[in-house]
Amino acid sequence: MAPVPQLVFLSGSVTAGSKADRIAAWCAGQLTSQPVATRVFTGADLEFPFYRPLVGDHGPAVADYLAALERADGLVLVSPAYHGSVSGLLKNALDYVNELADARQPFFDGRAIGCVGVALGEQGATSTVAALRTIGHALRGWPTPLGVTLSRESALLDDRGEPQDERARAQLRMMLGQVVTLARLNARRRVEARPPAPELQRA
Secondary structure (H helix, E strand, O other), rough: OOOOOEEEEEEEEOOOOOHHHHHHHHHHHHHOOOOOOEEEOOHHHOOOOOOOOOOOOOOOOHHHHHHHHHOOOOEEEEEEOEEEEHHHHHHHHHHHHHHHOOOOOOOOOOOEEEEEEEEEEEEHHHHHHHHHHHHHOOOEOOOOOOOEEEEEEHEEEOOOOOOHHHHHHHHHHHHHHHHHHHHHHHHHHHHHOOOOOOOOOOO
């Protein structure tokens, strides 16, 4: 049986009911019919203290977050554009990935990363996606060929959090398809890399 890919969605806005939270949740909801496991971290879930290296124990919330990232086969990062770049909240959460330097797959090594920028204008959304892709590369991840920029009409959501713009929905689904495709490869790699079970000792 093929292993089930683990996908993690991160939202970069701490505002309750933010577009970033709702888009992350909508994206995860698009995969309910597929054999994948999803975990969504809202902005409120990522409200960690400023990252400090060499601290050791960062607390249970950070430990749970890092454990989810270490198990992940793919990620989707959704950030609002703050002054043309990634929100400080999401950047700080991604700084904590430094704690995975000694993991079997260090940082985001081998993991697909879908990038979504949400802004009032296209320029801010585009520069935010570019920043997310740069961070993804620095963390040894594989940003998907398609990054999604949502601004003005394309960023409008209905009451269920679904983008009202047909092109926006199509692009998000295409990006998700790319993440899932690459995540399946990593899930298989993860299982195949497990050490063989020890042989039973004869009585």
